[in-house]
Amino acid sequence: MKKILLFIILIIISSCKSTKLVDSYKNPENVVFTAYKVLLVGMTPNQETRVAFESLLKEEFDKRKIESMRSIDLFDVNFTASAKTEEELRAVERQLLDKDFDAVLFAKVLGSESKQTVRKKISDWGNYTGKFRDDYLQHQDIYNSTGYYDQFKVYHTETTLYCICEGKEQSMVWRGSIDLTDPKNIDKSIDEYVQLVVNAMQEQDVIFRKK
Template sequence: MKKLVVFAIVCLMGCSSVEMVENYKNPDIVLFDAYKVLIVGMANDSAVRQDFETRLKKEFDKRGVEAMRSIDLFDVAFTNTKKTEKELDRLEEQLLDKDFDAILFTKVAGTEDKQTFRKIMSNLNNFYGGFKDDYMGSQGIYYDQDYYDQFKIYHAETSLYCICVGKERSLIWRGALDIKDPNNIGKTMDDYIKLVVIAMEKQDLVFRNK
């Protein structure tokens, strides 16, 4: 099953700036149904958070699964202050009282600066010219702004947690994704969400692959 998931994700990626690098499913879980899911997108930009949660909710709506955005549940004071473990336990009880049975939680876990040399290093093995040829072939370093590609990698994670009675926010599934220097935020969000949905569908988690 995991090979099928990876294959489907690779096919979807194409020219996308988003790549799934890790796909973990709790080995004790065969399938997982959720009837009311809280969507949490952790971001310090409220507009980005709202946009992401809205786009993801649409995928739930299309598949007939009830979902609610965290921006519709949490007030500003809740997200602006650090929470203790006890406060989160109380939140879980409140979610259970409201008939939620799962949380889909997305966050950017970190960033990493990358620099790739545009020239293919293997060409060095085939180079037998002198200084002039070497200089002429490399002088773009001085003035070509694209000679080096500068970009940033965002490491993001989406995790599915069960908040069922008798279980302590049990991890059902986690996908780790890398986002390469997004230029179009909207398209990047859509690509990200597609990868997450495919992975969950293929593993019978909340969604069913029809």
């Protein structure tokens, strides 16, 4: 009886987690993907949240002795203050290649959507052939939307790993969909978010390796 009660309690606790992985997709062309220098980008209008996310993620890379850099350390303050053109982002990709980056891990909050809409988007991931610059161009308004988070109870997020290797046509390596339900403790939610991303990538042999 005690074991049954404990099991029920564990189910209730796990169901109450404010952060959960909805689904993930790995490009089948990359059975095992290895990156040696990764740019970490958190797209959010809240500077403190961006710093916390990129910093925690960098700690996970540092633990595994994989070189990474926060976007806040690479881009100057004015970079996200104004919209960028496709040509400007092409130049950014060229600079990243020149600095020996071979991947970008890009996270953004998209908003609150119905489960049917989310499933439809996830089912289309396998047909997505865009690059990092395409994703950035489409969502860069997030940086300057001051009331962006006020309208959401469920924060539907996407975290995408892009290969920026020379000559790669299919540049999306991995994408994870994570929902944050009306988080009260932002620091705790960011920590859970980062752990989910790391564990999901590790499970699929994307940069991080299974132990």
